[in-house]
Amino acid sequence: MSDAILETRGLAAGYGKKRVIFGIDLALKKGEVLLVLGHNGAGKTTLMQAIFGLLKPMDGQVLLDGRDITGRTPAANVHDGVAFVPQGHGIFRTLSVRDNLELGGFVEEEKDKLPERIQTVYELFPVLKERQNQIGGTMSGGQQQMLAIGMALMHAPRVLILDEPSIGLAPNLVERVMQSIRQINERFGTSILMVEQNVQYSLPIAHRATVIKTGEVVYNGDPAPLGDHVKLMTLF
Numbered sequence: 060m061s062d063a064i065l066e067t068r069g070l071a072a073g074y075g076k077k078r079v080i081f082g083i084d085l086a087l088k089k090g091e092v093l094l095v096l097g098h099n100g101a102g103k104t105t106l107m108q109a110i111f112g113l114l115k116p117m118d119g120q121v122l123l124d125g126r127d128i129t130g131r132t133p134a135a136n137v138h139d140g141v142a143f144v145p146q147g148h149g150i151f152r153t154l155s156v157r158d159n160l161e162l163g164g165f166v167e168e169e170k171d172k173l174p175e176r177i178q179t180v181y182e183l184f185p186v187l188k189e190r191q192n193q194i195g196g197t198m199s200g201g202q203q204q205m206l207a208i209g210m211a212l213m214h215a216p217r218v219l220i221l222d223e224p225s226i227g228l229a230p231n232l233v234e235r236v237m238q239s240i241r242q243i244n245e246r247f248g249t250s251i252l253m254v255e256q257n258v259q260y261s262l263p264i265a266h267r268a269t270v271i272k273t274g275e276v277v278y279n280g281d282p283a284p285l286g287d288h289v290k291l292m293t294l295f
């Protein structure tokens with residue numbers, strides 16, 4: 060019996076007739092941060108989209124709590140406690156920070172929980188509180204990334220899927236965002252599946268790492284050895 064909260068078995072996906080991921084087995088354990096690394100074009104985003112229901116898998120299965128959810132809609136996944144923060148923020152650029160957060164909580168059935176959730180997001184990201192009336196699209200890339208993560212937290216997910224949260228951020232902000240992700244994991248016990256390219260800052264917060272090369276898993280296990288540049292390059 061698997062102790063995974065989210066799992067893929069032999070998952071294959073791609074575009075048109077072309078497969079870009081082949082038979083991926085991946086298991087996110089309850090309460091862990093699982094890091095997915097790989098070179099540009101390895102298929103990481105494709106994998107996340109196939110898991111979340113944004114792309115129909117060509118083969119294999121996706122399981123949540125051991126139940127088959129393959130090909131289910133993103134809306135059904137959100138209702139079941141899975142959140143996805145896509146690459147490139149995914150905020151409503153013309154709305155204020157607070158309005159974005161309220162929209163993030165749109166799916167929450169118990170609306171009376173939302174003010175408390177907003178406060179929790181503000182505690183994690185004080186800059187969002189300071190700028191709660193600012194228009195999202197006028198904030199820096201790092202602040203927009205924090206807002207995108209904050210929006211996902213508004214429905215208190217059990218599983219958080221993050222696609223390259225560090226992309227385009229200055230190193231000091233990458234570190235700040237990674238610390239927040241670690242805090243979310245430790246404080247709420249959220250299981251986190253995170254795609255990253257920034258090995259330096261993402262490895263320290265990972266409990267486990269999976270490396271994907273041209274659509275296949277080439278490493279799965281302890282993240283520590285991947286801190287060795289030479290070892291990592293042999294896998295990339």
Ligand SMILES: Nc1ncnc2c1ncn2[C@@H]1O[C@H](COP(=O)(O)OP(=O)(O)OP(=O)(O)O)[C@@H](O)[C@H]1O
Binds near residue numbers: 079097100256
């Ligand atoms: N919508 C699409 N239509 C056709 N091919 C696509 C599409 N999206 C991605 N691909 C191709 O699928 C392959 C994997 O892309 P994917 O975005 O999953 O890689 P990635 O590992 O996330 O890369 P990166 O780190 O650069 O974001 C690439 O060859 C890419 O060109």
